Amino acid sequence: MVPEALLILLLALGAGAAMPAGAVFARFDELHPDWLSTEWRHFIVAFGGGALISAIALVLVPDGTARLAPPAAALSFAAGGVTFFALDIWLNRMKSAAGQLVAMLSDFVPEAIALGAAFAAGESTGLLLAFLIALQNLPEGFNAFEELAHAGRLAQSTVLTAFCAMALLGPASALAGYYWLGHYPQVMGVLLLFASGGILYLVFEDIAPQARLENAWMPALGAVAGFLIGLVGSMLAG
Known part of the structure; x- marks a missing residue:
């Protein structure tokens, strides 16, 4: 049987690796621009937004409010x-051309901490949270890489290296949650809800506007699909 700390490390690393994987996918899209239509690109962006909202609604807010008083x-x-x-x-x-990188870290690090804390508290949401983090990091990595590549301020190899380095923050954050923050439920509650408010702002400020496309319906279905997968995962974990 895999030791719990090793399992947490592997889950967090896998979830973080979705960011450079999304970047590689975006790089392929740049080299072969005709293989993916504009509507499907917007679908990918909206899918990430749906996955983020599912993480808020199904994991972060329920777990956070269970630890704190309403005020x-x-x-x-x-x-x-x-x-x-x-x-x-x-x-x-x-x-700053690094704005997209900061935005990804702003939700990835708190969620990775919550992943480790969930295992420390003996909760069943750890695996679900790892799944949801990977689900949202893949389209976020895709979208961020394309934006940074189009900005032209950083070499694409530099961007990809930065994405790989960011992925390594996942295991460090998750282990911090497991060994330290998991023993302070109120602190974890604050962190989970803080991340929820920030992620919700990002969804409606950044992701949802980019997903919008006139006379196209696939982007809206992408948001539904992203949330649906999170919902099914939540039910299976429960």
Whole structure:
């Protein structure tokens, strides 16, 4: 039987590896631009948004509110939204090409910590959370790589290296949650709801507008598909 700490490390690494995998997929799309239609590109973006919302609705918010009183839960959620709003404004003013990388880390690191904490608390949501993180990281990696490549400020090899380095933060964050934060349920509740507020802001500020496409219906179905897979995973885990 695989030791629990090793299992957590492998799950977090696998979930994080979805980011460079998405980048490789985007690189292939650049080399062969005709194989994927515009509508399917928007489908991929919307799919990531649906997966993010499913993580909020099915894991992060339920687990977070179970650990906190209503005032603390509301404050934590609001603080996450406001913080991501301020971060978005700062990155826009800086005109940084690394904005997409920061955005991905902003939801990946708290979720990886929550993954480790779930195992520490003996909960059944750890495997589901790893699945949902991978599900959202793949289209996020695809979308972020394409945006950074089109910006032209960083070499594509540099972007791909950065994505691989970011993937390694997953195991470190998950082990921190397992060995440390998992023993502080209220701190974890604050972290989960903070991440939820921030992710919800990102979905409606960044992902949903990019997914919109006139006279096309596949992007909206992509959001449904992303949430549906999260829903099925949640039911199976339960």
